[in-house]
Amino acid sequence: MKKRMALLAIAVLLLLSACGNETIEDFSYTNQRGETVTNDSLKGEPWIAAFVFTNCDTVCPPMTANLASIQEQLVDQGIEDYRIVTFSVDPVSDTPEKMQEYLAKYSVADESKWNLLTGYTQPEIAEFAKDNFQAFVKDDPNSDQVVHGTTFYLMDGNGEIAETYDGYIDVPIDTIVDDIAKQLD
Template structure:
């Protein structure tokens, strides 16, 4: 069993090491039941991540980390950004479930957040791999979904320009610096 997890970790690291991508066109539904597309995000830098509401491991700390990061962005005078979290369990994550999930976190400005659903499991797996070099895979032994734990910085043109640890050691100062550079 350990070798399977090691192989999965190696694949995640390999995918993360690949170059920057421009996020392909998408039109998904957010936690408010509103449509969001990559065109809606043009001209605004955004932070992306992958989570799901039934997650028993990494998603709760990642969401807390993103909420803390948002507070730090605001305290550093950054206000022109969005936070986009793609559900990796879209069959279960309805807009209502995602709204409830988000309500459990200390979000300082919920208007900046978009938790997305409205696609199939296969679509989000392909989307994550092609656009963020991130793995999304159902765990065959549980109701959990295996996925990466990165936060991604996407610039105003829709290009992924940063990949950061979103789980254990979030490089908050580096993310703030990179976002400030995009805002100049």
């Protein structure tokens, strides 16, 4: 009986530990300024993660505009300790230079807070998105588009997903800004 109870207790502990947030896997990618960005370099500050690409003709432009609106509110509230990180889902086309040109199309309050990442293969980002964010990324072989989710992920200072939000329609900008502020308390 004691053995069965011990096994049950271990199973419960394993189940509970699996339910908690997990830190995303180590990465080292290149941003739009040609700088290396790692999950370690983002530690200590909350950051918003999203999946976009520069040639997107559907959801990415509004998602990027929504990220810019979030930043505008962060600036208005005097919040300075955060980052905005996008992972390109079309890394072959999205060079650092192309991503810099893409970002310049948007009215961003502080470009230094943005990291538009590339420097991996299409299969690598699809696997990274699935394994770390339970996000879907699929190259469309019949077009120049990539199918991907529209979720924004609020990452805490330890690189764990703290919250998720719709990043495309009905984006809860005020809530996201409040949640970032709470991360800094």
